[in-house]
Amino acid sequence: MENSSKGIFWLFFSKFFPPIINFSVFAYTARILAPEDFGLVALALAIIFIASSFMPSGWRDAIIKYQIEDVLTISSIFWLNLAVSLFLSAIIVGFSLLSFFDFQSQTFNLAIMVFCLKLIFDGLFYTLNIVLLKQQLYSLIALRTIFSAVISAVIIIALLLLDFGVWALIWAQAILSIANFFAVYLPTRKLVTFQFSLASIVKLNSFATYSTLTNGVTSALNHYESVIIGAVLGKRELGFYNVAKRLSTIISDIFIGTVSEISFPLLAKKQEELIEFRKAFMNSVYFSVLCLFPLFTFCFINSERIFLLLFTEKWLNAVVVFQAFCIMFAFIILGIPQKNIIILSNHAKWWFQLQVKLSLIIVPLTAASAYWGLNSLLIVLVLGKCLNCSVSMWKSCQLLSLNIKEYIANFIVPLICCIVAAITTSLITQFIPPFKFILLDIIISATIFFITYLAQLLLFDRKKLVNIGLILLPNNHHLIMLAKKLNIQEPQ
Structure with a gap:
């Protein structure tokens, strides 16, 4: 470990x-x-x-x-x-x-x-x-x-x-x-x-063929909208969309990509034992939500400041696109371990069929929505990610003999803490006059947000935090002492 x-x-x-x-x-x-x-x-x-x-x-x-x-x-x-x-x-x-x-x-x-x-x-x-x-x-x-x-x-x-x-x-x-x-x-x-x-x-055909088809459909679905935007709305609108997407992708590659590359091999080692497989899945989901949901929530509420700081005013039209990606990433974060469970349980064929069926719904809707403008297209993209995540959630829970309510309850506390921290930060910053340097506004907002978020976690989910800490750092002396005070016998 x-x-x-x-x-x-x-x-x-x-x-x-x-x-x-x-x-x-x-x-x-x-x-x-x-x-x-x-x-x-x-x-x-x-x-x-x-x-x-x-x-x-x-x-x-x-x-x-x-x-x-x-x-x-x-x-x-x-x-x-x-x-x-x-x-x-x-x-x-x-x-x-x-x-x-x-x-x-x-x-x-x-x-x-x-x-x-x-x-x-x-x-x-x-x-x-x-x-x-x-x-x-x-x-x-x-x-x-x-x-x-x-x-x-x-x-x-x-x-x-x-x-x-x-x-x-x-x-x-x-x-x-x-x-x-x-x-x-x-x-x-x-x-x-x-x-x-x-x-x-x-x-290797039995596994690799359907895994290839699954990855292929997923990759195509990640980029088809750029072709639609460029063809229907023009290169200028696609430019705004692309800059927001690239910023989102950089953040995603650093954090979501790391979680994905870690979770797949670790889950693969647990796939032979159902109880351990389920436990690893639940811990993976909780840790992902714990770390990544607050990041994208903070980016959502500070998107305009971030774009002014990084790209200047000429790119402000891309803010709404970036906010849409922040919402989509919430579903992607949950979807990664769900997809890994489905693939490792030898249901790559089912996953591929799901992607094909969803694409037959989402792609035409995306193309049609483009004629009503970029905002309509973004709404369809968010709904598509939500639908994908919901169906894969049902399937992964079924494969692990896991109740959906138990699955959602696993990460509901950090989710609520994110929402409360976002509302609190937005209310407080309204009463703080903006500084000359935008970076100072972002730092103040970040301080309020993450202090509020962490305070809630320590108040309402301390045992689970310590438990996850012991899984990642089993020999940490401070965590071991804290676990004894909280009567945590071993990591679950």
């Missing part, structure tokens, strides 16, 4: 600093470029991400699912991902050369060709990164990822200073993907040889 705690620290470390570096570059770029520039890049990237939904990601997941270690199978999965990414890139290049649509300007077509590099190297990166995750080599992931982020940031800043304009934003994506690949290739290069076994690929 101590190694697990260190692993969590290193994984968070690797998730926190590279996005901060990349975000600094992104924020500087947003101050220079126009919303239309961001819209062009967002539309090109959306097409790349939708193309990447056809990547054989299920075979990568199989490395953790079946704890694969042999070089032949890992190499086969690596070369399979390379072959598929090259095939998809060839299709995209053909699409850019033919120019079927009005939005395919020369800059757009060149940008999407550059992004093919991202498609190729991302596929290889995720394959090898999963090998490191399986081995729990979090310190290597942290050091290599930070190094690649620094190198790519230096190159991007140089392009900005040389007045490359929108091309700095375009090359930022490709350079980071290339750097990330080499960051994970160096410690895993001995596991990748010039071998390929079709039999090794075929034997």
Whole structure:
């Protein structure tokens, strides 16, 4: 458990600093470029991400699912991902050369060709990164990822200073993907040889096929709305949407991404024993809500200040989009452990079918709502996340023989504490005159919010807090002493 705690620290470390570096570059770029520039890049990237939904990601997941270690199978999965990414890139290049649509300007077509590099190297990166995750080599992931982020940031800043304009934003994506690949290739290069076994690929089909379809549909559903916004509302509206989404994604990658990458392998180790499986699931959900709900609640109530501080007034139209993402993340936070339970319980086929059925409802509604404006589209997106989370909640509880009321009661206290803290902070800050520096307003708001939140938790949920603390830090002397005072015998 101590190694697990260190692993969590290193994984968070690797998730926190590279996005901060990349975000600094992104924020500087947003101050220079126009919303239309961001819209062009967002539309090109959306097409790349939708193309990447056809990547054989299920075979990568199989490395953790079946704890694969042999070089032949890992190499086969690596070369399979390379072959598929090259095939998809060839299709995209053909699409850019033919120019079927009005939005395919020369800059757009060149940008999407550059992004093919991202498609190729991302596929290889995720394959090898999963090998490191399986081995729990979090310190290597942290050091290599930070190094690649620094190198790519230096190159991007140089392009900005040389007045490359929108091309700095375009090359930022490709350079980071290339750097990330080499960051994970160096410690895993001995596991990748010039071998390929079709039999090794075929034997994983039962799990990998449906996992691939599930991941593919999920990825497509995460990016299809950008194509709709760009086509219906235009590149300017897509620019506002993209900046809000990128800010949300950076926060999500740091925190939600860390929880996801930790929970899947840990839950996988408990999957053989139902009671332990259920206990790990409940702890995962509680810890996720405890840490992440207050973060996104605070961002929601301070969204306008955050955008003024980071991007200036020209991006204020993106505030409502960012607030919508904060609401959606509440459902995503709950959905991650639910999805992991469903996949690990060999119900990947059911999950895939659910995504297909929901997409048949949500995608047409999203496309139709775009004609009524961006706000209508955002409402549909939030409702879609809510519906997805609700159905997967029912299924995961069914698989674990868990009562839904018991499941909700597990995290109801931190949820209520978030709401009360948000209301209290909003009321108090109304009586505080705004400072000249927006950062001071945000700091004061954060102080009031998190003190209110933590005070409520210590008052109403102290035993559970100590219990979670003992699971993460079982040898902590202060936690052990506090547990004895509260009559907590062992972590549950």
